[in-house]
Amino acid sequence: MEQIRLETSEYSLFYRDFRALNRINLEIPANRITAFIGPSGCGKSTLLRSFNRMNELIPGVRTEGSVLLDGSDIFREDVVHLRKKVGMVFQRPNPFPKSIYDNVTYGPRIHGVRNRSQLAQIAEQSLVRAALWDEVKDGLNKPAMSLSGGQQQRLCIARAIAVEPEVILMDEPASALDPVATIKIEELMNTLKESYTIVIVTHNMQQAARVSDFTAFLLTDEQRAGNMVEFGTTSRIFTSPTDRRTEDYITGRFG
Amino acid sequence: MSRDQYQTDLQDLKNQMTSVVELVKKNLKDSIRFLASRDMKGADLVIQSDEQVNHKCWNIEERCIRLIATQQPVAGDLRFIFSVLQITNEVERIGDYAKGIARISRKIGGDPLVKPLVDIPRMADIAIGMMEDAQKAFCEEDEESAREIPTRDIQIDVLYRQVHRELLTFVMERPTNMEQCMQLDWIAHNLERVGDRVINICERIIFTISGEVVDFN
Numbered sequence: 400m401e402q403i404r405l406e407t408s409e410y411s412l413f414y415r416d417f418r419a420l421n422r423i424n425l426e427i428p429a430n431r432i433t434a435f436i437g438p439s440g441c442g443k444s445t446l447l448r449s450f451n452r453m454n455e456l457i458p459g460v461r462t463e464g465s466v467l468l469d470g471s472d473i474f475r476e477d478v479v480h481l482r483k484k485v486g487m488v489f490q491r492p493n494p495f496p497k498s499i500y501d502n503v504t505y506g507p508r509i510h511g512v513r514n515r516s517q518l519a520q521i522a523e524q525s526l527v528r529a530a531l532w533d534e535v536k537d538g539l540n541k542p543a544m545s546l547s548g549g550q551q552q553r554l555c556i557a558r559a560i561a562v563e564p565e566v567i568l569m570d571e572p573a574s575a576l577d578p579v580a581t582i583k584i585e586e587l588m589n590t591l592k593e594s595y596t597i598v599i600v601t602h603n604m605q606q607a608a609r610v611s612d613f614t615a616f617l618l619t620d621e622q623r624a625g626n627m628v629e630f631g632t633t634s635r636i637f638t639s640p641t642d643r644r645t646e647d648y649i650t651g652r653f654g
Numbered sequence: 655m656s657r658d659q660y661q662t663d664l665q666d667l668k669n670q671m672t673s674v675v676e677l678v679k680k681n682l683k684d685s686i687r688f689l690a691s692r693d694m695k696g697a698d699l700v701i702q703s704d705e706q707v708n709h710k711c712w713n714i715e716e717r718c719i720r721l722i723a724t725q726q727p728v729a730g731d732l733r734f735i736f737s738v739l740q741i742t743n744e745v746e747r748i749g750d751y752a753k754g755i756a757r758i759s760r761k762i763g764g765d766p767l768v769k770p771l772v773d774i775p776r777m778a779d780i781a782i783g784m785m786e787d788a789q790k791a792f793c794e795e796d797e798e799s800a801r802e803i804p805t806r807d808i809q810i811d812v813l814y815r816q817v818h819r820e821l822l823t824f825v826m827e828r829p830t831n832m833e834q835c836m837q838l839d840w841i842a843h844n845l846e847r848v849g850d851r852v853i854n855i856c857e858r859i860i861f862t863i864s865g866e867v868v869d870f871n
Contacts, residue, residue: 604726604728605726608728636729637728637729637732638728638729638732638733638865639729639733639864639865640729645729646729646730649728649729650657650727650728650729650730650731651657651660652657
């Protein structure tokens with residue numbers, strides 16, 4: 400039995416009257432990579448952003464049902480504390496216009512770490528884990544913006560893991576990167592899952608097939624609300640999906 | 655994401671598969687017909703035709719590899735392409751059995767047969783019938799049929815044992831018959847193997863349709 404890290408139950412999300420997610424029931428296993436796939440507008444990013452309550456920044460959003468992290472309702476938790484536990488990496492690398500070192504230590508400082516040697520240790524550890532240390536160790540004070548796109552994205556991953564999250568959400572983390580940088584991110588994800596639970600949204604079906612252990616396929620219904628059509632191990636979804644709509648989507652017959 | 659060309663390529667693959675199965679069926683039928691009629695030239699044609707079978711099989715393989723490399727097929731498409739590769743291998747081997755029968759036919763040469771051919775053509779008819787129906791089941795994605803076809807293999811096995819016993823008797827009666835009897839026994843063995851190969855094909859058809867891995871052997 401897989402240990403469950405995140406769980407949604409009859410979870411719906413509305414933008415005012417519009418239902419964007421329709422009664423999603425999902426269990427995301429711990430220390431695994433779970434991919435959300437589906438055509439544009441099916442709600443996969445909205446679902447991903449639900450896990451660290453990013454959608455609350457949008458006016459008029461309300462939810463029904465529950466989202467649990469390690470069995471606790473995330474909506475009852477302090478949002479700053481929640482986001483420490485559930486980090487996020489975005490589509491385009493978004494380092495702060497500061498040094499590499501400041502980027503990685505930003506989170507720990509916010510959360511009260513002041514000791515310099517401790518901060519240096521966190522910075523090194525996070526950059527090593529993000530497979531960036533060897534490339535930047537001699538220039539930690541250089542501006543983050545001077546790094547290549549792939550390096551910037553790994554820096555953002557280092558920044559996310561510097562606060563020791565349990566879950567890392569990734570919204571198309573490699574879509575703005577070249578194939579070599581993409582492979583590095585994918586290899587990195589594979590290493591990171593030993594310590595973290597990773598949830599990724601991707602439009603790249605082959606990426607989902609390559610990196611994830613579990614796949615959820617989402618699709619909009621007639622009312623344009625996102626529904627979860629099928630969830631299962633990635634190997635099953637990509638060899639013998641049970642739902643015809645999943646088969647049609649992953650084989651490129653629609654979408 | 656338009657995949658019209660991809661769909662056309664998959665359909666082409668099916669057509670190519672049908673074409674090679676047709677040729678192998680013809681070669682198998684001819685190999686037995688020319689054995690019965692002692693037609694050496696006909697046997698030579700079957701032997702030569704196997705080159706064409708191999709060529710068609712390589713062509714199918716090449717297309718499958720290209721589709722995998724360029725289209726990254728998944729789910730039903732992946733199972734289909736994977737099965738085409740496997741089935742092609744089986745069909746190519748059945749082609750080899752037909753060629754083998756034609757070769758034995760050449761070896762027997764102008765000698766009269768020790769006995770009239772009765773059970774060997776029967777075995778061939780059943781095997782070719784199984785092939786024909788498997789081909790249809792593959793094209794029409796008929797799982798029920800793919801599960802029924804292997805049950806007919808028992809008839810081939812029974813006939814094979816019968817032929818084998820009969821040929822042994824001939825050898826015991828007259829040891830000078832030994833060489834030809836062994837050759838005829840080898841032909842019967844080839845036909846028995848055709849049945850087994852068709853069973854493998856049926857297993858692949860079921861896998862293509864449902865994703866279920868079955869073993870009828």
